[in-house]
Amino acid sequence: MTTLIKNGIVITEDPEDRVFLKGWMRIDGDRITGLGEGDPGDAVTADRVIDATGKAVLPGIVDVHTHVCGSLFKGMTEDPEGAFYGLALPMERLLTPESTYTLSMLGAAECLKGGVTCINDIYHYMRDTARAIDEIGMRGVLAHKIIETDLSTIQYHDYTRIPKEGAARVEENCRLIEEYHGKDGRIFCRFGPHATDTVSIELARKIVELGHHYQVGFHIHVAQKVQEVNFLKETYGLTPVEYLCETGLMGEDLVAAHCTYITDRDIQLLKEGGATMAHCAEMYGKRGSFPPMEKIYGSGVRLAYGTDWVTMDPWTSMRIAVMAARMAGCKLNDPSAHTALRLSTIVPAKSLGLGDRIGSLEVGKQADILLLDMQSPNLTPVFDDPVATIVYNANRHDVHTVLVAGKVLVEDRQLKTVDEAQVLAEGQRAATAIYRDYRAGK
Ligand SMILES: [Zn+2]
Structure with missing residues (x-):
């Protein structure tokens, strides 16, 4: 499975701290196999294309x-x-x-x-x-x-x-x-x-x-x-x-x-x-x-x-x-x-001893990636330093898509691998039971 993310603001966190106001990234399985500024060009193809227009692409x-x-x-x-x-x-x-x-x-x-x-x-x-x-x-x-x-x-x-x-x-x-x-x-x-x-x-x-x-x-x-x-x-x-x-x-x-x-x-x-x-x-x-x-x-x-x-x-x-x-x-x-x-x-x-695997968007690293939705008043306008815009204004609800090891775990703000309603209900139930026992002096 190959994925191409294009048209996004790409914030690499690589050794040069490069930021592309428009960039692309290619993922092959669990790894990043290509990335660059501008358009990917016709030679870069993939099974799945994520259009990141209006979004910022960052390492998780x-x-x-x-x-x-x-x-x-x-x-x-x-x-x-x-x-x-x-x-x-x-x-x-x-x-x-x-x-x-x-x-x-x-x-x-x-x-x-x-x-x-x-x-x-x-x-x-x-x-x-x-x-x-x-x-x-x-x-x-x-x-x-x-x-x-x-x-x-x-x-x-x-x-x-x-x-x-x-x-x-x-x-x-x-x-x-x-x-x-x-x-x-x-x-x-x-x-x-x-x-x-x-x-x-x-x-x-x-x-x-x-x-x-x-x-x-x-x-x-x-x-x-x-x-x-x-x-x-x-x-x-x-x-x-x-x-x-x-x-x-x-x-x-x-x-x-x-x-x-x-x-x-x-x-x-x-x-x-x-x-x-x-x-x-x-x-x-x-x-x-x-x-x-x-x-x-x-x-x-x-x-x-x-x-x-x-x-x-x-x-x-x-x-x-x-x-x-x-x-x-x-x-x-x-x-x-x-x-x-x-x-x-x-x-x-x-x-954590994982610097060669994660933490930045670089060819060869694991595809642990987040996409932030920049199309909101709190993240507009963007000038030539989107990092400052993001750090001072982004909220977790702006996180649109999350990939870990190339697998999409959050898409359009929804969890993909677990049933969120069930996670919340069971979490509430477990917490309530512990609180009740605590109040009862157990
Ligand atoms: Zn602690």
């Missing part, structure tokens, strides 16, 4: 930090004080493999309809999330959440280690890797030590050994809460970033989510260690905490954008990342719209 968004199953907490955790430790983490206990699958499908549908083609996800029952990702057809890098602490009691500063729980979770992460790593060239796995305060140094070292054995990377939460920073200081005399160095987790194959409460020395360590800091700006806007971005942009720390959970809208998150940085004292062009889009596409692709 790579969301560097998600919990798609966390769509459970929409509208529940944004306002109450202490809702993360006090409500969300205790409620997670009520998830089952089946409800994780159902809510992951809901979250994956939200991602896909917003133009996210690849997620980097860490959560409970990850093999059930993997099932949903596999079924809907999107791309994912998945890690099972390894903890050796009861997450429902850390709100009371109870960090009692539960080695049995840690061992079982490590075992489950290994099963995930064995079952899914490399599946169809679309699903990849990592180890997911949950956070620097919920995994002991000993267990983290063991996870690092296993990561090297399986040749996979790592995904962890770092310095997301003051309580975590204080616990690390009291217990080990380390900052969360120093914990990464101490355990061996630090490295280019590590995605460190948040890094909200970090020191100047931590910034230096992250830079030297080569880890990717996952920056989830919209989430911080909800929590009211923000990393010292005025020191991080331009510091040499590898940075990529994610949405985290609850709301998985890459466009709003991208915009908040730019604006919040400027309010915190960053220069107007750092980050610019171009930087923001690169931190949402090619940079996270590289962070």
Whole structure:
């Protein structure tokens, strides 16, 4: 099956950051086999032609930090004080493999309809999330959440280690890797030590050994809460970033989510260690905490954008990342719209070790593509820099078509591989049941 997309604004995110105000692209199976400016010419033929007149063609968004199953907490955790430790983490206990699958499908549908083609996800029952990702057809890098602490009691500063729980979770992460790593060239796995305060140094070292054995990377939460920073200081005399160095987790194959409460020395360590800091700006806007971005942009720390959970809208998150940085004292062009889009596409692709496969529109790469409908007042007019028009004005409802590995998963804003009405109904049912049980004190 060959596909020709023509007459669209093509935003490549390639090394030269090329943009064609009118361009074309040819897809053969799952790969991009041709692309250029202007008209494709009569020599370029295909089985299927997509006329992208009035649309922009971009690489799919790579969301560097998600919990798609966390769509459970929409509208529940944004306002109450202490809702993360006090409500969300205790409620997670009520998830089952089946409800994780159902809510992951809901979250994956939200991602896909917003133009996210690849997620980097860490959560409970990850093999059930993997099932949903596999079924809907999107791309994912998945890690099972390894903890050796009861997450429902850390709100009371109870960090009692539960080695049995840690061992079982490590075992489950290994099963995930064995079952899914490399599946169809679309699903990849990592180890997911949950956070620097919920995994002991000993267990983290063991996870690092296993990561090297399986040749996979790592995904962890770092310095997301003051309580975590204080616990690390009291217990080990380390900052969360120093914990990464101490355990061996630090490295280019590590995605460190948040890094909200970090020191100047931590910034230096992250830079030297080569880890990717996952920056989830919209989430911080909800929590009211923000990393010292005025020191991080331009510091040499590898940075990529994610949405985290609850709301998985890459466009709003991208915009908040730019604006919040400027309010915190960053220069107007750092980050610019171009930087923001690169931190949402090619940079996270590289962070996940997938830079040779996805993240940009280039010949030989996988056809993970989104088409934005530019024929709307919020995206008109367009001058010679459509990237700025898009980053400052696009909404997820402007996403018209989404392809992953050459397969159309969203067309005319409709999901093609799953029944959306059913996904919504089952998602609502699963969320309501968990909420009811939680209220009943189960
Ligand atoms: Zn997270």
